[in-house]
Amino acid sequence: MKIFNTLSRKIEKFEPISPPSVGIYTCGPTVYSRAHIGNLRTFISTDILKRTLNFLGYEVNHVMNITDVDDKIIKESKGEKNKQKEITQKYEKLFFDDLKELNIEIPEKTPRATENIEKMVEMIKKMLESGYAYKTEDGIYFSIQKSKNYGQLAGLKNISGVKSTVKNDKYEKDSQQDFALWKFYNKEDNEIYWDTYIGKGRPGWHIECSAMSTKCLGESFDIHTGGTDLIFPHHTNEIAQSEAVSGKHFVKYWVHGGFLNIKENTSAEAEKMSKSIGNVITLDTLKEKNINPLSYRYLTLTSHYRSEMNFSWEALIGAQSALEKLFNFYNEFGKNIGKVDKKYVSEFKKLLENDLAIPEIIALTWKLIKDDSVSDADKKATLLEFDKVFGLGLSELKKEEIPREIIVLAEAREIARKNKEWEKADEIRKKIEILGYELKDSKDGFNILKK
Numbered sequence: 001m002k003i004f005n006t007l008s009r010k011i012e013k014f015e016p017i018s019p020p021s022v023g024i025y026t027c028g029p030t031v032y033s034r035a036h037i038g039n040l041r042t043f044i045s046t047d048i049l050k051r052t053l054n055f056l057g058y059e060v061n062h063v064m065n066i067t068d069v070d071d072k073i074i075k076e077s078k079g080e081k082n083k084q085k086e087i088t089q090k091y092e093k094l095f096f097d098d099l100k101e102l103n104i105e106i107p108e109k110t111p112r113a114t115e116n117i118e119k120m121v122e123m124i125k126k127m128l129e130s131g132y133a134y135k136t137e138d139g140i141y142f143s144i145q146k147s148k149n150y151g152q153l154a155g156l157k158n159i160s161g162v163k164s165t166v167k168n169d170k171y172e173k174d175s176q177q178d179f180a181l182w183k184f185y186n187k188e189d190n191e192i193y194w195d196t197y198i199g200k201g202r203p204g205w206h207i208e209c210s211a212m213s214t215k216c217l218g219e220s221f222d223i224h225t226g227g228t229d230l231i232f233p234h235h236t237n238e239i240a241q242s243e244a245v246s247g248k249h250f251v252k253y254w255v256h257g258g259f260l261n262i263k264e265n266t267s268a269e270a271e272k273m274s275k276s277i278g279n280v281i282t283l284d285t286l287k288e289k290n291i292n293p294l295s296y297r298y299l300t301l302t303s304h305y306r307s308e309m310n311f312s313w314e315a316l317i318g319a320q321s322a323l324e325k326l327f328n329f330y331n332e333f334g335k336n337i338g339k340v341d342k343k344y345v346s347e348f349k350k351l352l353e354n355d356l357a358i359p360e361i362i363a364l365t366w367k368l369i370k371d372d373s374v375s376d377a378d379k380k381a382t383l384l385e386f387d388k389v390f391g392l393g394l395s396e397l398k399k400e401e402i403p404r405e406i407i408v409l410a411e412a413r414e415i416a417r418k419n420k421e422w423e424k425a426d427e428i429r430k431k432i433e434i435l436g437y438e439l440k441d442s443k444d445g446f447n448i449l450k451k
């Protein structure tokens, strides 16, 4: 397989450190508010990557953290421990519900930051000892001057051009660009602190991911994913800290998903979806509009994972109708599941291995559906194979229960047809249509479809 690596800015051959195992780390949610569909796109992309690797025979160990302590959570809970727990548990559950609704496989491990403080403290202690970190009045900072390749991931040539990474903070640092590893306790933190041998306080965000990824996957692992907005400073700082502690190359492949831009109306400029702009759409917004969350999953498959994607309601409604069509075709192909079509699956694999060319595979899917040279039963088997990666839930698709009344009518029409009572047959067909169903005649009788 070939995949684009942000670190080299090239499409590279994928060679895991110890095949067939593959370790993947994903920056998970900060659980103080609902995830929006822009965040969720990134998680769908990682899910597609994971399913692809499993399809190609790798054994994936996927780790995604839960950030359950940070400035916003402390502010929101006024530093009260019970309130913090209440907020983070609520949004963590909503987040996992969202993943389920989008058919995103739950990662093998989902460590919480607050349960891994010890590892963070251990890493910070090492950096203090080796001189990568220094203490001030208000915290412990990482000195980016000490870091050899700082900014390589973000393509930064000169660190003097790096903007301060903690924008509106009041912390004191040697250099504007240095970032906090540990923030010493202040009274606004109220009950939220850890009393440790590096001081009383709490971790910075970046060290959380370095600690949890290292703890679960080792000092060097295969793939780190996240949205492009995390390249700098978050992932850049993760590399600096992790490599300062281990002296080893941290991550082999950095895979970043493109942003989702939203247009509320055609005249407005496409804007990145973010909480600060206030154009946030969640899965609840979709459901209020009778849109199946899987239609959104389908929509994301029509853009390459690295491309920016412009969201519009028209496009989403289009995706919903395409998905319904796909489900209908799948049902219409009958009960029997035949053999996987080798030619189509080999083309499918070729496209997957080429930096996950999913939009091309969507086109291939429609070609297969319309291909008369493949039997319906074999189409079904092949679609199920594709869906191992798409994750649209074809295998769980239940045939819509057709009411008894409709079946009786359809059978009566069949008898009328056999008796060449065309007028009567037509009348019954119209009645069935009024009741919301459609009849399709086939070689061995008829199919009833919900309209």
Ligand SMILES: [Zn+2]
Binding pocket: 026, 027, 028, 209, 234
């Ligand atoms: Zn992270």
